[in-house]
Amino acid sequence: MFDCVFDQLALHSAVQINVALVGHLQQVQQHVGNFIGNVLFLIWIQMCRLRLLRGHPLEDFGQLSGLHHQCGAQILGRVKRLPMALSREFTQGKLQCLEVHGVSLMGSISASADCLASAPQLASRHLASLHNLPMPRPTQLLHPPRPPAPTRAAATVLLLRDTPEGIEVLMTRRSAKASFVPGAFVFPGGGIDAADACCHNQCQRRATQTDSTLTQAVAAIRESFEELGVLLARHADGRWASQAEIDGMDRTSDFAAQCAARGLTLAASDVFVLARWITDRDLPKRFDVPFLVARMPPQQTPVADETEQFEPVWVRPADALARHQAGTFFMIFPTIRTLQQLQAFATVDAVLRACAVNEEPLFTSCPRAGLLAGREVRFMEHELPFSELALVCPDGQNVHPLDWQTETPVPLLKNVLRLTAPNPGVMTGPGTNSYLVGDASTGFIAIDPGPADEAHLGKLWRAAGGDIRLIVCTHSHPDHAPGARPLQAMCTPKPPILGLPSAATARANSVFVPDKTLQNKELLVLVPSGLEANLSYKNGHTLQVIHTPGHAANHLCLLLLEDGLLFSGDHILSGSTTVIDPPDGDMNNYLNSLDLLSAACLEHQIKFILPAHGHVMGGPNDEALAAIARLKRHRLQREAKVLLAMQAQPTGTLDDWLALAYDDVPQRMWPVAKRSLMAHVARLEALSG
Numbered sequence: 001m002f003d004c005v006f007d008q009l010a011l012h013s014a015v016q017i018n019v020a021l022v023g024h025l026q027q028v029q030q031h032v033g034n035f036i037g038n039v040l041f042l043i044w045i046q047m048c049r050l051r052l053l054r055g056h057p058l059e060d061f062g063q064l065s066g067l068h069h070q071c072g073a074q075i076l077g078r079v080k081r082l083p084m085a086l087s088r089e090f091t092q093g094k095l096q097c098l099e100v101h102g103v104s105l106m107g108s109i110s111a112s113a114d115c116l117a118s119a120p121q122l123a124s125r126h127l128a129s130l131h132n133l134p135m136p137r138p139t140q141l142l143h144p145p146r147p148p149a150p151t152r153a154a155a156t157v158l159l160l161r162d163t164p165e166g167i168e169v170l171m172t173r174r175s176a177k178a179s180f181v182p183g184a185f186v187f188p189g190g191g192i193d194a195a196d197a198c199c200h201n202q203c204q205r206r207a208t209q210t211d212s213t214l215t216q217a218v219a220a221i222r223e224s225f226e227e228l229g230v231l232l233a234r235h236a237d238g239r240w241a242s243q244a245e246i247d248g249m250d251r252t253s254d255f256a257a258q259c260a261a262r263g264l265t266l267a268a269s270d271v272f273v274l275a276r277w278i279t280d281r282d283l284p285k286r287f288d289v290p291f292l293v294a295r296m297p298p299q300q301t302p303v304a305d306e307t308e309q310f311e312p313v314w315v316r317p318a319d320a321l322a323r324h325q326a327g328t329f330f331m332i333f334p335t336i337r338t339l340q341q342l343q344a345f346a347t348v349d350a351v352l353r354a355c356a357v358n359e360e361p362l363f364t365s366c367p368r369a370g371l372l373a374g375r376e377v378r379f380m381e382h383e384l385p386f387s388e389l390a391l392v393c394p395d396g397q398n399v400h401p402l403d404w405q406t407e408t409p410v411p412l413l414k415n416v417l418r419l420t421a422p423n424p425g426v427m428t429g430p431g432t433n434s435y436l437v438g439d440a441s442t443g444f445i446a447i448d449p450g451p452a453d454e455a456h457l458g459k460l461w462r463a464a465g466g467d468i469r470l471i472v473c474t475h476s477h478p479d480h481a482p483g484a485r486p487l488q489a490m491c492t493p494k495p496p497i498l499g500l501p502s503a504a505t506a507r508a509n510s511v512f513v514p515d516k517t518l519q520n521k522e523l524l525v526l527v528p529s530g531l532e533a534n535l536s537y538k539n540g541h542t543l544q545v546i547h548t549p550g551h552a553a554n555h556l557c558l559l560l561l562e563d564g565l566l567f568s569g570d571h572i573l574s575g576s577t578t579v580i581d582p583p584d585g586d587m588n589n590y591l592n593s594l595d596l597l598s599a600a601c602l603e604h605q606i607k608f609i610l611p612a613h614g615h616v617m618g619g620p621n622d623e624a625l626a627a628i629a630r631l632k633r634h635r636l637q638r639e640a641k642v643l644l645a646m647q648a649q650p651t652g653t654l655d656d657w658l659a660l661a662y663d664d665v666p667q668r669m670w671p672v673a674k675r676s677l678m679a680h681v682a683r684l685e686a687l688s689g
């Protein structure tokens with residue numbers, strides 16, 4: 001065996017062990033000892049890796065044990081000082097996990113120089129976290145970076161009035177020659193001038209208004225005056241500026257001085273923040289704009305300046321939206337969405353009251369654009385496709401198709417492909433998402449092959465270039481696991497099917513026995529072929545297993561550690577709610593697993609969640625954590641409703657409680673909801689002892 005190893009050493013010597021390799025070895029040398037020891041160590045790792053990648057079942061590693069013991073024993077005594085859980089386990093002789101440790105230890109070599117200064121409690125964290133690398137890795141992004149244009153400060157104001165038919169808002173048409181959104185119907189507004197910050201002492205001001213919100217209010221008041229001849233200013237006795245006073249002023253010259261000359265104070269305290277819009281990342285001219293709101297002063301008539309603005313019009317939000325829909329009233333996305341929000345209010349007072357709660361906008365948005373049927377469509381942060389666009393096109397590249405289709409795999413990163421199975425339905429949403437993790441140099445791990453649909457599996461196999469190394473099932477429901485065996489049969493050599501065996505509680509259509517049972521926290525590693533490339537873990541793809549019973553007893557999730565992704569199976573879904581179907585489903589386990597996922601996201605800087613049904617969730621900050629917290633809150637709120645229903649009708653049937661606790665859910669979903677209701681009831685009964 002050693003001879004064979006040294007043959008390899010000869011092959012990889014000289015040129016192959018190049019600068020990068022020597023660099024890594026030197027980093028390690030001080031911790032491991034002599035150079036030969038290092039080389040043996042690397043070769044040993046390489047042997048493990050090769051055996052793993054050739055699909056040897058775990059037992060086969062026994063044949064290498066002599067080598068492990070010889071090389072390993074020689075090296076382990078020195079390696080154990082590395083702050084790695086891996087090395088700790090080695091010292092405990094846990095050779096059954098070699099397939100994992102062999103490759104991961106290689107990562108520890110390249111990471112060791114930076115890591116060694118870290119505290120030992122970091123031991124259980126993966127290298128990527130230790131390095132605090134950006135997630136996902138920039139090298140895996142599909143599109144070249146394109147920093148968005150910087151934003152400029154501006155302000156706009158919705159002037160409102162009450163009518164018997166509801167609120168009306170003042171809008172005007174922008175000049176056809178305007179550099180920004182020509183011809184669009186907008187609210188008056190514009191860029192913030194330096195002078196706007198200079199007349200704070202001419203303002204009525206709320207105690208809570210900061211200098212910057214005051215400046216924004218001044219800019220909005222000035223723009224309303226210049227563009228429409230509307231003046232939000234009062235006399236000392238509280239009277240609003242009159243039309244005659246406005247008619248006597250020059251809308252093109254110093255606004256503040258003219259107000260001061262007439263004893264007018266700017267009514268900034270009557271201007272509130274409704275929303276904040278930041279222009280989409282893909283647009284060449286970008287603004288950061290508070291959408292302010294104020295009641296229209298009485299007895300004033302808007303008159304457009306006929307240069308920047310034309311056609312002032314009072315319009316109900318619903319009418320403006322209908323006319324836009326009909327193609328006769330062009331508006332841009334933020335205007336449309338703001339009007340939609342405004343529809344929720346019956347009176348101007350109601351709007352102002354909502355905005356007066358604090359100085360924060362009711363909502364903030366920097367929309368993202370994707371393609372639907374080839375056409376550009378924009379989304380706000382709370383809308384389902386937004387997070388997917390944030391992952392695939394972080395700089396706002398407007399190129400990502402969002403249509404659900406089952407023909408072509410959708411690349412999400414260079415190392416993550418999604419292929420949706422043709423099984424859409426009430427329970428499966430757009431269909432089951434099968435994922436491929438990896439690349440041509442590493443081979444692929446297939447996650448959730450889906451139903452045994454030959455055409456779907458064929459597409460998945462082709463997308464991986466036939467090079468599928470491992471098949472993982474998040475759980476054994478019939479829309480997830482039955483494709484595993486036929487997919488395995490397509491591959492040469494046959495990749496092992498990994499997962500958790502179904503419990504005795506599983507329904508007949510969910511019985512499942514994997515080739516190998518995945519341990520909690522186990523790592524599945526793909527590394528490129530070729531010794532040189534192997535030396536950088538940055539080129540590899542490491543999935544960590546997390547057992548997450550709840551939706552199914554044999555459910556697991558996977559973390560892609562280098563890119564901060566969570567493959568959530570059915571535990572977390574986008575656009576639908578996970579069903580907990582007892583007895584295989586268990587609500588208490590489900591909630592506990594959510595906590596586990598939350599902790600794992602924190603530990604591993606998980607940014608995005610890739611569910612088995614629906615679009616990508618999460619975002620570059622803490623959106624993934626927030627999504628999990630929201631999900632848990634939703635469950636507990638539902639449980640509170642179930643408890644109320646049970647208390648209201650102590651002798652009621654499940655159907656009685658269902659009608660009360662799920663009164664907000666369409667009746668066609670009740671048969672499914674009843675399963676989750678049973679899970680809640682079981683948990684409540686267990687909690688009450």
Ligand SMILES: [Zn+2]
Nearest residue numbers: 475477551570
């Ligand atoms: Zn399921």
